[in-house]
Amino acid sequence: MTQSLTTETRDASPRPPSRRRRLSRLVRDETGVVAVLVLLIVGVGVFRPGFLDPDNLLSTGRNAVYVGLMAAGMVFPLAMREVDLSVGGNFALTMVVGAVLMRDGVPPWLAAPIILLMAAGLGAVNGVITTYARIPSFIVTLATALLFRGIALAFAAGKQIFEVPRESSFFVDLGGRLFGVPSALLVLVLAGVVLTVVFTRTRFGAQVRAVGSNPDAAALTGLPVDRIRIQAMTMSGLAAGLAGTLALAFFLSGDPTLGEGFELTAIAAAIIGGTPLAGGRGSVPGAVVGALILAVVTAALVFFRIPINWTSFATGAVILVAVAADAALRRYRTRTS
Amino acid sequence: MLHATGLVKRYGGVTALDGADLELRGGEIHALVGENGAGKSTLVKILSGALGPDGGEIALNGTPTRFTGPRDAAARGIAMVAQELSLFPDLSVAENLFVTALPRRFGLLSPAEMERRAAPVLAGLGLDDVPVHAPVAGLNLADRQLLEVCRALLATPRVLMLDEPTSALPPAAVDRLETVLRQVAARGIAVLYISHMLQEVRRMADRVSVLRDGRPALRGERAGGLSLDDLVRAMLGDGAPAPAPAGATADPVAGDPERTAHDGAVPDAAALTLSHVTVPGAVTDMSLSVAAGEIVGVAGLEGAGHRAVLDVVCGLRRPASGRVTLPGGGTPRSVRDAVRQGVAFVPGDRKRFGLMLDQTVWENATAVRWLGAARGSWWQHRRSLRARAQANLRRMRFHGDIDGRTGELSGGNQQKVVFAKWLDTDPSVIVLDDPTRGVDVGARGEMHDIVRDLAATGRVVLLASTDLAELTELCHRVVVFQRGEATGELRGAELTEQRLSTAVNGS
Structure with a gap:
């Protein structure tokens, strides 16, 4: 009863909407990460002008494609308080199954949609197990990550599968460049735009955010929470499969050991991009930019002739600094509004 | 033993306590009673050192005292069993008992020592059959409640305070608690017992104090001489005329059962019906039908089963037997199903739900x-x-x-x-569970107007509220629940706070 009394006194003073708050909403959440990315590129460019060479920038961007796609897909589970640790395994399995299909004579452009469908199915499996076995998605996908990669390894007998029709336009065009830009980078941009629209402008996106914001209220409001969860996990699986398909086209082989640890980098990229683990919010462009930031840092190390073995250290430092800065910024913003 | 006089506590502009007195004596069970918002919890928080008073004084054994905090109060022999259980479900019974000072041997926990010390205490409260090393999560609610009492007693307090200890307990467990409290009091400890279960208060307490709007309405009267009506009157006040239900005053034929706002609607077109609904542990063989345009309240003490009625209508729970029929003819199978069939649910805990x-x-x-x-x-x-x-x-x-x-x-x-x-x-059915909790008076009035408007446009409104005044002001009739059964219905001129309070507490 004392609590209700204190709330009552607070109720007495309705706050007029402040202009500053409206302004801060205009400045999109992504502005911060984009600024960091630009500063990083310019900063490195000042000391090592060769870094700003368009070819170098494009190949740096190309390196961000796989993690970028996974991060963009990961926004969906993260925004509804779930997580998908199986994207790395899904990525490897997609690659291997694609390579096997193409080796065994399936035309590459037919094999591609098949493996994309399979990747989405794997995501759906994660969602179904999470929902119906009532196990946290963290644990389910921790297990399926191993399952998926295990199948990939067994399927490929632990080796890379090279016997693919390299002359197919699947490898030439999708693995190469279009209009002078790596095709994979174009696919990342396109997928980023589509997923952004799905996340911010459709009922499904709004449902994902609603569940993540308050699962109890969402259920009592009649939202089909289970179905939304399965769909969100499917999205994540599909994005990982797209990354695997692009990797197959680029590497001209199916490598079951590729993509190990990508899931954690992807989660880091999503968090850097402003998708909190607490759910309710998320940003697909932010996640893509987060992946680009990580790729720029890795590339910059090469330009500064820092031994490649420091890459993990640098990535860890970037994640910590970016997330701490973001948290500080948010605290500051809530205090001023 | 503990004597508080003239306690005042304000929160901002709201006065929660305005000159409250309480005298606790060793060896007696003293009950503190009052409506929601009367200031009971505030008073207890001050007595247990969690809050500092803005005025008045507290004397412990005759010496004026000021507690610097809950730890200080505890050190001076004030033990408190909070309303919300504060046990650690994953720790064992013994670990929970000694959680602040776990017995150790060579720096490691000593289960044997814990068991040796826990056993007599547990036995003293009739908990001998409780496994000392089992996690608390496996105990039933009553055992957990007693365990909490047990933990409080380990500190050998002089005053033991319990905030609504029986609100979630089945009758048998209440009897056990009563026995335990009697034993505790027999050791010379002063027991303060907060409740709004008036029947229990009359049975268990030696003395009763009643708070009304932060002021004492009864000061430590002997419980034996008080009737249920006396308590209800003290709680709600008898000087002021009982606020008549808004519908009833507007209606000249208040005695007529088929009265008020839903006259416009077809009176016998039952829009929402529950027939012989049983939800195990909540309601038994409950039947109710509500016409379109009617605002029907369900009232009862915590655990009386009235909330289960809301649950089955919203699809939160499915009855084990019986049938719920919504205005469209369907039956709610799940929350989502209920929503799609036009059931709206306005919870009191809007932040959470x-x-x-x-x-x-x-x-x-x-x-x-x-x-x-x-x-x-x-x-x-x-x-x-x-x-x-x-x-x-x-x-x-x-x-x-x-x-x-x-x-x-x-x-x-x-x-x-x-x-x-x-x-x-x-929606065609609107279910309200404490819709104005934590809302200021002005907004409460607006909310009530909205509910009346909604009913007037032919919707079914079902209301549960911890605020009896809200039930009497809004509802055309109120169904009263006790121990999982509908025991009565109040309507028209009978629908007053006093009558409702008496009916809810049973006689």
Whole structure:
């Protein structure tokens, strides 16, 4: 009863909407990460002008494609308080199954949609197990990550599968460049735009955010929470499969050991991009930019002739600094509004 | 033993306690009774050192005292068993008992020592059959409650205070608690027992104090000489005329059972029916039918089963037997199913169950129709969604920024957003659970007008409330529950706070 009394006194003073708050909403959440990315590129460019060479920038961007796609897909589970640790395994399995299909004579452009469908199915499996076995998605996908990669390894007998029709336009065009830009980078941009629209402008996106914001209220409001969860996990699986398909086209082989640890980098990229683990919010462009930031840092190390073995250290430092800065910024913003 | 006089406590402009007195004596069970918001919890928090008073004084064994905090009060022999259980479910019974000072040997926990010390204490409270090393999560509610008492007693207190200890207990467990409290009192400890279960108070307490609006209405009267009516009168006040239900005063033929607002509707067209509904552990063989345009209240003490009626209508629980029929003829199979069949649910705990606090007002206001019932386009047509939200919010007399974050609104405005989001689907049944909890008086009045308007347009309204005045003001009739059964119904002129309180507490 004392609590209700204190709330009552607070109720007495309705706050007029402040202009500053409206302004801060205009400045999109992504502005911060984009600024960091630009500063990083310019900063490195000042000391090592060769870094700003368009070819170098494009190949740096190309390196961000796989993690970028996974991060963009990961926004969906993260925004509804779930997580998908199986994207790395899904990525490897997609690659291997694609390579096997193409080796065994399936035309590459037919094999591609098949493996994309399979990747989405794997995501759906994660969602179904999470929902119906009532196990946290963290644990389910921790297990399926191993399952998926295990199948990939067994399927490929632990080796890379090279016997693919390299002359197919699947490898030439999708693995190469279009209009002078790596095709994979174009696919990342396109997928980023589509997923952004799905996340911010459709009922499904709004449902994902609603569940993540308050699962109890969402259920009592009649939202089909289970179905939304399965769909969100499917999205994540599909994005990982797209990354695997692009990797197959680029590497001209199916490598079951590729993509190990990508899931954690992807989660880091999503968090850097402003998708909190607490759910309710998320940003697909932010996640893509987060992946680009990580790729720029890795590339910059090469330009500064820092031994490649420091890459993990640098990535860890970037994640910590970016997330701490973001948290500080948010605290500051809530205090001023 | 512990004597408080003239305690005053204010929160901002609201006075929670205004000269409260309480005298606790060793060896006696003293009950503290009062309506919600009468100041019971505030008083107990002051006595246990959790809050400092703004006025008045506390004397412990005759010497004026000021507690610096709960630890200070505990060190001086004040033990408190809070309303919310504060046990650690994953720790064992013994670990819970000694959680502040775990017995150790060579720096490691000593289970043997713990067992040796726990056993006599547990046996003293009739908990001998409780496994000392089993996790607390496996105990039933009554055992856990007693364990909490047990933990409080380990500190060998002089005063033991319990905040609504029986609210969640079945009758047999209440008897056990009574025995235990008697034993505790027999050791010369002063027991303070807060409750609004008036029957129990009369049975268990030696003395009774009643708080009304932060002032003492009864000061430590002997319980034996008090009737249920005396207690109800002390709680609600008898000097002022009982606030008549709004519907009843407007109606000249108050005695007529078929009266008031739903006269316009066809009286015997039962829109919502529950027939022989049984929910194990909650209600047994409950039948109820509510006509369109009617506002029907369900009332009872905690655990009396009235809330289960709301649950089955909302699809939160499914009855083990019996049938719930919604106005459309369907039966609610799940929450989602109920929502799709036009059931709206306005919870009291809107922060937890009603709203997405970090999202904008218009997003919340469109959540039921667009997200829940999945009506309208799959594409987010922001302009039309915002327009719908705006229109519904305006009907709720919401004045605020619909693009603002919902968490920044006042409690009253937040509840208007909850109403607005349900209105968006044009529901036929509106279920309200404590709809004005934590809402200021002005907003409460507005909310009541809204509910009356909704009923007047032919909807079924079902209301549960911890605020008896709300039930008497809003409802055409109130069904009273005791121990899982509907034991009576009040309507018209009989529907007063006094009668309701008496009926709820049973006689």
